[in-house]
Amino acid sequence: MELVSVQCPTCFEWFEIALPEAGGGAVEMDYDCEVCCRPMVIVVHDGEAWAKSLGDS
Numbered sequence: 001m002e003l004v005s006v007q008c009p010t011c012f013e014w015f016e017i018a019l020p021e022a023g024g025g026a027v028e029m030d031y032d033c034e035v036c037c038r039p040m041v042i043v044v045h046d047g048e049a050w051a052k053s054l055g056d057s
Contacts, residue, residue, distance in 0.1 A: 002047070009053040011036040019044060 003016045013035040020027055026045040033040060040051045 004044075004047075004049045006042055006049050006051045008033040008035060008038065009040055009051050010038040017042065017049065019047065019049065 002019045004019055005014050005016050007014050011033060013033070015034040017031070020029070026043055029042045029044070031040055031042045031051070032038065039054055041054060042049055042051050
């Protein structure tokens with residue numbers, strides 16, 4: 001299992017998540033920040049991950 005660091009778009013704290021199995025293409029996951037508990041979307045693509053708030057497109 002590979003871990004990757006993600007920064008919360010609300011509180012700007014960093015935390016680690018486990019990358020999902022590679023299946024090709026981008027994956028978006030609903031996730032709650034492990035620090036402030038605010039909802040976000042985590043995008044995983046090509047072994048990289050980043051978070052965006054729910055209002056971002």
